[in-house]
Amino acid sequence: MSATEELYPFPDPNHVKxxxxxxxxxxxxxxxxxxxxxxxxxxxxxxFAGHPLDTVRIRLQQPRLGVSTTPTTATGLIKHIVSTxxxxxxxxxxxxxxATIAFQNAVxxxxxxxxxxxxxxxxxxxxxxxxxxxxxxxxxxTVQTAILTPVDLIKIRLQIATDRRAxxxxxxxxxxxxxxxxxxxxxxxGIKGLYRGWTATVIxxxxxxxVYFGTYEYMRELLHPGCRTDGEESLSTMLVSGGLAGSLxxxxxxxxxxxxxxxxxxxxxxxxxxxxxxMDCFRTSARQEGYQVFLRGLGPSLARAFLVNGAIxxxxxxxxRYLSPRSPKGDLELQPIL
Numbered sequence: 001m002s003a004t005e006e007l008y009p010f011p012d013p014n015h016v017k018x019x020x021x022x023x024x025x026x027x028x029x030x031x032x033x034x035x036x037x038x039x040x041x042x043x044x045x046x047x048f049a050g051h052p053l054d055t056v057r058i059r060l061q062q063p064r065l066g067v068s069t070t071p072t073t074a075t076g077l078i079k080h081i082v083s084t085x086x087x088x089x090x091x092x093x094x095x096x097x098x099a100t101i102a103f104q105n106a107v108x109x110x111x112x113x114x115x116x117x118x119x120x121x122x123x124x125x126x127x128x129x130x131x132x133x134x135x136x137x138x139x140x141x142t143v144q145t146a147i148l149t150p151v152d153l154i155k156i157r158l159q160i161a162t163d164r165r166a167x168x169x170x171x172x173x174x175x176x177x178x179x180x181x182x183x184x185x186x187x188x189x190g191i192k193g194l195y196r197g198w199t200a201t202v203i204x205x206x207x208x209x210x211v212y213f214g215t216y217e218y219m220r221e222l223l224h225p226g227c228r229t230d231g232e233e234s235l236s237t238m239l240v241s242g243g244l245a246g247s248l249x250x251x252x253x254x255x256x257x258x259x260x261x262x263x264x265x266x267x268x269x270x271x272x273x274x275x276x277x278x279m280d281c282f283r284t285s286a287r288q289e290g291y292q293v294f295l296r297g298l299g300p301s302l303a304r305a306f307l308v309n310g311a312i313x314x315x316x317x318x319x320x321r322y323l324s325p326r327s328p329k330g331d332l333e334l335q336p337i338l
Contacts, residue, residue: 042316043105052090053304060297093158112140127228134210141209150194216245246309255294
């Protein structure tokens with residue numbers, strides 16, 4: 001029996017046999033499974049679209065103490081990375097989110113869909129109110145941090161590894177690569193070490209997801225009136241609405257993202273911690289580098305957010321349409337939630 005099969009007791013007339021049932025085909029044929037798969041495909045599209053700019057964002061957010069020759073602008077940093085580390089350095093750390101972002105994004109979108117249905121009035125044909133959209137977004141943003149926090153931590157640790165020669169000399173080290181990093185963190189700090197920065201992630205993602213889904217729903221209805229009911233918006237509407245939703249959600253939480261990135265980057269390789277917590281990181285960073293530090297890397301982050309989330313929502317909506325074909329009557333068998 002394959003790993004995807006489960007045995008469900010289904011006795012024959014003699015009550016002596018069991019009928020195997022394939023779990024994944026049954027799951028993916030359901031509304032829940034379709035939404036889950038579409039969310040995963042959207043997440044993968046987002047990773048491919050935005051990882052190079054994400055690497056630039058993480059590098060710009062790190063502390064700059066003492067004399068440093070590293071450029072402080074996005075374009076300058078991109079040229080510096082390409083010339084000193086090679087073009088592929090812009091994709092450093094992509095394997096970890098690519099391997100997990102499908103599941104994380106699927107969880108986020110599925111959680112949003114489930115909370116949306118729980119909050120909806122089944123007797124009404126009206127779309128979910130924007131207030132309830134925000135509530136469902138907060139819940140979805142909170143749920144997905146359980147997966148996002150360790151993934152982000154490993155990604156950030158890989159992205160700040162800037163010395164090509166040091167990297168080459170450590171390729172044979174048991175701590176080289178994502179799995180080596182995980183083993184090293186668990187050995188030094190235990191499982192809780194993988195959740196460094198979890199509180200900051202929740203504080204960042206819960207309200208930002210309210211803005212994220214709320215903006216998307218509002219903009220798609222503004223650009224294509226009635227689409228929240230019939231799900232018939234164009235690709236350009238998906239791209240623009242998703243892009244604006246991503247950019248605005250990042251804009252409202254960016255200072256906290258700087259703090260989260262610093263909290264997760266500290267302690268790399270067993271180095272001593274610089275910050276005691278969220279507030280200490282705020283105060284120390286502002287005192288050492290000025291309050292402008294909390295906007296460092298904002299430009300490439302907003303550009304990345306537009307590209308990534310335009311791709312995510314478009315891939316999600318188009319996947320739902322493909323996986324949920326029209327019935328002979330012309331109605332969608334499975335209406336897109338977003």
